[in-house]
Amino acid sequence: MKIHEYQAREILAKHGVPVPRAEVATSPAEARAVAERLGGSVVVKAQVLVGGRGKAGGVKLAAGPAEAEEIAGRILGMDLKGITVRRVLVAEAVNIQKELYLGVTIDRSRQAVVAMGSAEGGVEIEEVARTAPDKIIKVYAHPMLGFADFHARQLAYGMGLAPSFASDFTRIMRGLYNAMVATDASLVEINPLVIVDGKLLAIDSKILLDDNALYRHKDLEALRDLDEDDPYERAAREEGLNFVKLDGNIGCVVNGAGLAMATMDVVKLYGGDPANFLDIGGGARAESVAAALKIILSDPKVEAVLFNIFGGITRCDEVAKGIVAAQGQLERKVPMVVRLLGTNEEEARRILAEASLISATTMEEAAQKVVAQLKQG
Amino acid sequence: MSILIDNDTRLVVQGITGREGEFHARQMIAYGTKVVAGTNPVKGGQTVAGVPVFNMVKQAVAETGANTSIIYVPAFAAVDAILEAVDAGIKLVVCIAEGIPTLDMIEVVRFVKENGARLIGPNCPGLMTPGQCKVGIMPGHIAKPGKVGLVSRSGTLTYEVVKALSDLDLGQSTCVGIGGDPIIGTNFIDVLEMFQADPETEAIVMIGEIGGSDEEQAAEYIKKHVTKPMAGFIAGQTAPEGKRMGHAGAIISGGTGTAKEKIAAMTAAGVRMAESPPRVGAVMAEMLKG
Numbered sequence: 101m102k103i104h105e106y107q108a109r110e111i112l113a114k115h116g117v118p119v120p121r122a123e124v125a126t127s128p129a130e131a132r133a134v135a136e137r138l139g140g141s142v143v144v145k146a147q148v149l150v151g152g153r154g155k156a157g158g159v160k161l162a163a164g165p166a167e168a169e170e171i172a173g174r175i176l177g178m179d180l181k182g183i184t185v186r187r188v189l190v191a192e193a194v195n196i197q198k199e200l201y202l203g204v205t206i207d208r209s210r211q212a213v214v215a216m217g218s219a220e221g222g223v224e225i226e227e228v229a230r231t232a233p234d235k236i237i238k239v240y241a242h243p244m245l246g247f248a249d250f251h252a253r254q255l256a257y258g259m260g261l262a263p264s265f266a267s268d269f270t271r272i273m274r275g276l277y278n279a280m281v282a283t284d285a286s287l288v289e290i291n292p293l294v295i296v297d298g299k300l301l302a303i304d305s306k307i308l309l310d311d312n313a314l315y316r317h318k319d320l321e322a323l324r325d326l327d328e329d330d331p332y333e334r335a336a337r338e339e340g341l342n343f344v345k346l347d348g349n350i351g352c353v354v355n356g357a358g359l360a361m362a363t364m365d366v367v368k369l370y371g372g373d374p375a376n377f378l379d380i381g382g383g384a385r386a387e388s389v390a391a392a393l394k395i396i397l398s399d400p401k402v403e404a405v406l407f408n409i410f411g412g413i414t415r416c417d418e419v420a421k422g423i424v425a426a427q428g429q430l431e432r433k434v435p436m437v438v439r440l441l442g443t444n445e446e447e448a449r450r451i452l453a454e455a456s457l458i459s460a461t462t463m464e465e466a467a468q469k470v471v472a473q474l475k476q477g
Numbered sequence: 478m479s480i481l482i483d484n485d486t487r488l489v490v491q492g493i494t495g496r497e498g499e500f501h502a503r504q505m506i507a508y509g510t511k512v513v514a515g516t517n518p519v520k521g522g523q524t525v526a527g528v529p530v531f532n533m534v535k536q537a538v539a540e541t542g543a544n545t546s547i548i549y550v551p552a553f554a555a556v557d558a559i560l561e562a563v564d565a566g567i568k569l570v571v572c573i574a575e576g577i578p579t580l581d582m583i584e585v586v587r588f589v590k591e592n593g594a595r596l597i598g599p600n601c602p603g604l605m606t607p608g609q610c611k612v613g614i615m616p617g618h619i620a621k622p623g624k625v626g627l628v629s630r631s632g633t634l635t636y637e638v639v640k641a642l643s644d645l646d647l648g649q650s651t652c653v654g655i656g657g658d659p660i661i662g663t664n665f666i667d668v669l670e671m672f673q674a675d676p677e678t679e680a681i682v683m684i685g686e687i688g689g690s691d692e693e694q695a696a697e698y699i700k701k702h703v704t705k706p707m708a709g710f711i712a713g714q715t716a717p718e719g720k721r722m723g724h725a726g727a728i729i730s731g732g733t734g735t736a737k738e739k740i741a742a743m744t745a746a747g748v749r750m751a752e753s754p755p756r757v758g759a760v761m762a763e764m765l766k767g
Contacts, residue, residue, distance in 0.1 A: 206579055208659045208689045208726070211586050226731030243587040284578050286659075312725055313578035315553065342723040346715075357657055357723025358631020358686050359754075361712035366753045368715045377716070379723035382575065382614070382632070383497055410633040410640075412602055413497060413573070413614040442616040442636060443504075463637065464755055 101309040102149045103323045106189045108307040111283060115275035117290070118268075119302050122191035131172030134190040135165040144171045145304075147187040148180050149328050151224075156180050161193060183328055194301060199292035200259060201225055204241075204276050206286055213241040213280065215273060217255040221292035247277050268300045283320055284313030332376070332395055339391040341380060348373030350470055351396035351405040351434075353389070355380050355414040363408045366463055372471040375402045382413040389422025390429070397432055404435045406470040408463050411442030420448035424455055435473040439466040479606040479651040480626070480671040480678070481569060481597075482545065486610045489514040489534060489543035489567070491550060491558045493525045497573075498549035501614055502526040505547075508617040510610045513541035534565035545569040547603060547612050552576035555599060559585055563594045570662075571612050572598035579725065582660035589662055596662025600724065602632035602654035615639070615652065623648015625761060626672035628665055629684035630657050630691070630726070634712055634754055638684055641758030647765070650678040657686070657724030665695035673703050680706045680765060682757055683748065687713030688727040688734045696742035707748040708761040711736045 106124050113119045121138055124147070125131035135142045146158030153159050158180050162168040168190060178185050199221035207214040218236045220228050228235055237258035239251040252270035261269060272293070280288045287308040294303050314321050326334065336343030342357060346364075350372045354360035357379045364374040376399075380392055396402055409419050419440060439460040440448045452459075458473070460466035488505065492498040493515025503526045506512050512528050514537035521532035531537040534546065546562040548555055548571065555574035562570045570589070577585075577599050589596045597604060603613010608622035614632070619640040625647050629635040635654050642649060653668050655661055665683060672678045681703065685692040692711065699707065714736040716722050718729045729735050740750050749764055751757040 206583070206659060209691070209694060211583055211660050213580075213583065224731075226733075229731075243583045281580065284580055286579060310579050310725075311721070312552070312576045313580070315576075316578075342721075344717070344720045344722060346717065354633075356631060356633030357727055358629070358634035358684070358712050359637060361686060361716055361722050361727065362631075362634050362637070362710070362754050364716070365712060365714045369753060374715065377720075377722055382573075410616075410636045412616050412632060412636060413501070414633075441640070442619070462755055464753060 101311055101314065101324060103307050103309065104147045104149065104325065105145065105304060105306065106147055107323050108305040111279050111307060112275060112302055112305050115279040115282070117272050117275040117302050118300065120191045120194055122189050124187050125172060125190050126176070126187050128169045128173040128176065131188060131190050132165045132169035135162065135168035138190065138192045141193040142168050143191050143193050144168055144175060145189045145191065146175050146180055146185040147189055148183045148185055149325060150181045150183060153180065158185065186327055194294065194296045196294045196296060198295040200294065201291045202272065202276065202293045203287065203289035203291070204280050207240065210240055212243060213277070215239050215241070215247060215251065215255055215277070217259045219259045225291065241277065247273060264298065265300060272300060272302070279307070283307065284310045284317060286310045332399060335395050336378070336392070339388055339395070341378060341388060341392055343395065344377040346374050346376050348375045349401050349403045349474065351375045351402045352408070353378055353380060353392050353396065353405065354408045355382070355384060355410065359408065359410060363406065363463060366467045367406065367470065370467045370471045372467065372474070375399060380414070384414055384418065386418050386421035386425055389419050390426035393423065393426040394430070397430060397434065402434065404437070404470050404473045406466055407436065407438040407440065408466055409440045409442070411440070411444065415444040416440040416442060416448035417444040417451060420451035424451060427455060437466050437470040437473065439463060479609065480675050481604055481651060481653065482606050482610045482612055484609050486545050486612065487511050487513045487541065487543050488612060489516060489537045489541070489546045490528070491516045491534065491546055491548045491562065493517065493528065493530060493549070494520050494523065495549055499525050501549060502528060504617070505611055508611045510612065514543050534561045534567065538565045538567065543567065545612060546571065548572045548574065550574065556581050556585055559596060560588060563589050563592045568594050570594060570596045571603050572596065573601060573603060573614060575600040577658065579659050582658065586660055586662055597653065598656040598661060600658045601656030602635060604651060604653045606651045607649050613654070619643055620652060621648035624650055624677060624679040625682060626650045626675065626678040627652040627682045628668040628672070629654050630686050631684060631712060634684055637754040638682060638710065638757045641755045642682070642761060645758045645762045647758060647761055650675060657726050659689065659726040665691055666698045669695060669698060669703055673705060678705065680761060682761060683707060683709045685709065685711045685739055686724070686727050687716050687722065687729050687736050688724070690734065692739040693742045696746040696748070699746040699748060706764045708751060708757050708764060709743050709748045710751045710754050710757050711739045
C-alpha cells in the first residue's frame with residue numbers, strides 16, 4: 101500500500117529523522133495560514149500517490165503567504181496524472197547545498213534488508229541504477245540484528261560524506277530502518293536527503309507498506325486514501341479478492357495469481373482485451389465468487405466474462421455454486437464462458453448443467469470462445 | 478527416482494484439524510502419501526482422517542518418525558508453524574499459506590537454513606512425485622509418472638502445465654511449486670540443481686512470472702550448469718507496471734521484472750519458451766523428439 105508524503109514524513113519524524121517544518125492544507129486559505137506560521141518562503145507540494153509530481157507541475161516555490169495561497173489555489177483540484185489533488189503539503193523552503201539519496205528496501209535475491217545510498221539524489225534512483233550503478237552504495241542488514249552503526253558509516257563514507265556528517269547520518273539510517281520495521285514497510289526512502297547549513301534534512305519521503313502485514317497495523321490501514329482508490333479495486337479488497345482494474349471488455353475470474361496473469365495473456369493472444377486481473381484466491385467460497393462476478397459486471401464496459409478455474413485447494417463445486425447464485429441476482433446478462441477443472445469438477449458440472457453458460461475444456465479454447473462471443477455481438 | 482519427496486516420505490500435517498488441513502490430508506492419503514501424523518497446538522489426542530493428532534510437532538516426530546511437514550495454518554500462525562517444524566528436526570517443510578509479512582520471512586528463511594532444513598514456499602501449492610507421493614494441494618489425477626521435472630512460482634498455472642504434459646503422455650519426475658512471495662525458502666536455482674543431478678529427470682520445465690529477478694538469475698545458472706532440455710513460460714506479459722498481480726512477488730517496479738526481459742533471458746539460456754501454458758506440452762514434446 102502506498103501512503104502520502106505527509107504521512108511518511110510524520111512516521112520518519114517520529115523515528116528521529118530530521119524533516120523541515122511543514123503542515124497539510126486542503127484549501128488556499130489554509131495554505132496561506134500555514135505559510136504565515138512558517139514564515140519566509142515555502143514549498144507547496146501536491147499530495148497524490150503518483151511519482152513525478154514536480155515535473156507535472158505539482159510542486160512550486162512561494163515567496164510568502166500571499167503567493168502560497170495563490171499557488172495552492174492552482175494546485176488544489178488540478179488533475180495530476182489522472183488524480184485530483186485534494187491536499188497540499190506546505191513546507192518551509194530551505195537553502196539546499198547538496199542532494200543525496202537514502203533508502204531501505206528488501207533485496208529479494210539476497211533475502212535481506214538493503215540500505216542504499218547515493219550522492220546523486222533528487223532523481224529517480226532506478227535511473228541512477230540503470231545509468232551509473234557504481235554510484236549506488238549498498239549495505240545489507242543482518243536478518244536478526246538489523247543494521248549496526250558501522251554499516252551507516254560505510255554507507256556515508258561510500259557516498260563521499262565528510263566525517264562531520266557521520267553521527268547525523270547514522271541517526272537517520274537508524275530511524276529509517278526502525279520506521280521500516282515498525283510499519284512493516286517494503287520501502288522507506290528519503291529522496292532527496294539534503295545538506296543545509298552543514299546539517300542533513302529529509303526533504304521528501306516515501307513509504308510503501310507490505311499489504312501482507314496490514315492485518316497487524318490497523319493504525320496504518322487508516323492511512324489508506326480512499327479518494328485515490330479505484331472503486332472496483334476497493335470493493336474487491338473488501339471481499340478479500342485480488343483484483344486489478346484494466347481497460348478491456350472481457351472480465352476474467354480465475355483462481356491463482358499465476359493462472360490469472362496467464363489467462364489475461366492468452367485472452368490477448370487471441371485478440372481479446374482483458375477488463376481486469378482477478379485471483380479469487382485459494383479455497384474461495386461460493387459467496388466470494390458471486391461477489392467477484394458482481395464487481396466485474398458493475399463496470400459497464402465489460403461485455404463478456406471468462407471463468408478459468410483449475411481447482412487444487414479451490415473446489416470447482418464452490419465456484420459453480422457462486423456462479424449460479426450470482427446469475428440469479430444479476431441485472432445485466434452477458435455471455436459467460438466457463439472452464440472448470442480439478443478438485444470436485446464432476447459436482448461442478450452437475451451444478452452448472454442447468455445454467456446458460458458456454459463451456460470450454462482448455463484455457464485456449466475458453467479464450468477463443470470468449471473473444472468469438474464479442475465478435476458476434 | 479525423483480527429488481525431495483518419494484515413497485519414503487513420512488508426512489506430518491500441521492493444522493490437520495482445520496477445514497483445508499483435513500480435506501487435503503484425506504486427498505494426500507488417497508493419493509498414496511504416507512501421512513503419519515497431524516498437529517494442532519491444543520487439540521492433541523484426536524484422530525483426524527485416521528491419523529493421530531499431537532499438540533506438538535516434536536511429539537509427532539518422536540512417535541511416528543515423520544520426516545516432512547506440510548503446513549495448512551493461516552498466514553498469521555504460519556511463521557510459528559515453520560519454526561516449530563524446523564526445531565523438531567524436520568528437514569523438509571512445505572508451507573502453503575499466502576500472506577506472510579515479508580520481513581518475517583527474512584528471519585524465517587535464515588533460521589531454516591541455519592538448521593540445515595529446506596523450506597518450500599510459502600504461498601505455494603506444494604510438490605508432487607507422481608505415482609508415489611504428493612505434499613500440498615495439487616490435484617493428483619492430472620499428473621503421470623515420468624521423466625520431466627517441473628518447477629514453478631505459481632500454483633494453478635503449474636496444474637495447467639502438468640495437465641498439458643500428461644495429455645501428451647509426458648510424465649513427470651517431480652513437480653515443485655516454489656511459491657509467489659518475494660522471499661521464499663527454495664528458489665528456481667535450488668530446484669534446477671536437483672533436477673540436473675537427478676538421473677531419472679531427463680527434461681525440465683520452468684514456469685516463471687513477472688517481478689523480481691529470479692528468472693534472470695536462473696537463466697544465468699542454466700547457461701552454465703543445466704545440460705538437460707528445457708521448456709518454459711512466463712506469466713504476466715499483459716500486466717501493467719506498479720500493480721501487484723495477486724502474488725506479493727509479482728510486481729513490475731521501476732521498469733524491471735517484466736515478462737519481456739525474463740523471456741529474453743531464458744531464451745538466451747537455451748530454454749524454449751511457449752506462448753501459452755498449454756503449449757508448453759507441445760514445445761516439450763517437440764524437443765524430446767529431437
